[in-house]
Amino acid sequence: MSLRFNYRTVSPSTFKAMMEMEKYISGRFADKVLYELLKIRVSQINGCSYCLDMHAKDLLKLGDYADHILQLALWREVPLFTEKERAMLELAEAVTRISEQGVPTDLYNRVREHFSEEEYVDLIMAVNVINSWNRIAIATGMYPGIF
Structure with a gap:
């Protein structure tokens, strides 16, 4: 494994823009456990070892969530x-x-039983943000412990 390049130093403005989006969307979640579970699951699907490692550790800082x-x-x-x-x-x-x-109507209805329309938008945005992070990390060769 080797880092292809450090996008943070190559394009600081890109990193800054992503961090602003992360800061915004993370502030929308009062339930940090839910937010970390979302980021871990998406990172599992995408095969992003860097993000999976980071967010699993972040979840463990919130309590005993090893089984989760x-x-x-x-x-x-x-x-x-x-x-x-x-x-x-x-x-x-x-x-x-x-x-x-897509997002089937029955799934939308199940989600809406637990989340308002505004929270639904927040969930979609959170998924988009972690998908972006995953794609950046994978495309540039990031792995756990690189930084």
Whole structure:
């Protein structure tokens, strides 16, 4: 493994723009556990080891969530996750894999049982932001511990 280049130094304005978006969207989430679960699940789907490592560690700083991290890839199979978390995770997967089936109406309705319209927008934006981070990290060769 080797870093192709450090995009942060090559294009500081890009890094700054991404950090502004991250700062904005993270401030929209009162439930930091939910936000970290979203980022971990999307990073799992995208295969981003750098982001997966970072956000798993961030979640562990919030409490004893080791089981959540270990079982997140199979969240549908275990009773550990709340209905609200399940709705969010399903939406995060659908938006990350948007070309496969879009966001079906029944999923939208399940998510809306737990989230307002404004929170729904926040969820979509959070998925978009972590997808962007994942794509930057993967495309530039980032891996856990690189920085």
